[in-house]
Amino acid sequence: MVRALGLDLEQINFIDNPDKVKMSAVILKLAEPYIKMYWGNETRVRGIISLAIMAWNMTFLPQKKQIELQQKLIEEVLPNDCDAQGVAAMLDVFECLQKRQRDLFPNIRTFIMGYDLRLDSENIRLDISSVPLGNKKLGADLLERDPA
Template identity: 30%
Template sequence: MARKSKGFGELLNSQQRIKGQQESMDKLAERVKQGYLKDIVGGVVRNPKGEVKMSEVLQAFVEPHLDFAATKEQRQKLFAIAILAWNLALLSEEQQQKEMEDIIAQMSMGKDRQAEQDIREILEELTERKRRLFPNHRRYILDFDVRETRNDFHLSVISSPTPKN
């Protein structure tokens, strides 16, 4: 039996990776369509022409913290918190304060003041980073998926359309 070339193996791996990414995006889109945000955001966007991929924006947003997230579970938590902060930063000041208090109460579950303070500091740092470094990105991040790859990870993101105004 003839041996398969290294190039063939790389092509096969590439096709499997692309298929996995597409399946991930399909799963995310379906979750959003079924989820609580379906009536709020006015649709789902997958890699719109002429716009940057939100997965790349989100990775750049969390970049200072990625070294501390070595496992899939840690990355999922990091991206989940980052998305909360990202979406908070898109709200009006009044809405942002109310939502932040609700999030802190849910995340700390009334455990202790230190947990509340830690969560508040993280969210405030990330919302400020979003406003300072990504002011022109106004799309809400609706859902995400992290898949482990051979040497790293792949992030898929579903976002809202860019607001018209």
């Protein structure tokens, strides 16, 4: 994009905002093993990134609400004729994403409010809107108000 505008990359000093975590980079790192596994299958990559975002947000909810949402997700995402092995595989991916979150990003307390994902054969562009959280778990009222 910079080149398309006719700007010289050598003359521009790109810096990250030192006070803000880039949640897009966090989510892509979280989902990295699965993105690599399914690269080339756009539907699967989109699904993995969406699942990573859901897994991320759910860790800030009370345990009971996490279980309810996980069950609802299984009912909505998996086909009706899906066998127990399919359910177990999805739960394994979900649990792996949550473990990676705890291991890689234990101190980031940010809730993802929405995202825009664009894929092509070579790139992933993920834009995320998020809000920092305090130390308390989120209530169900925030999740229900969130359209994302």
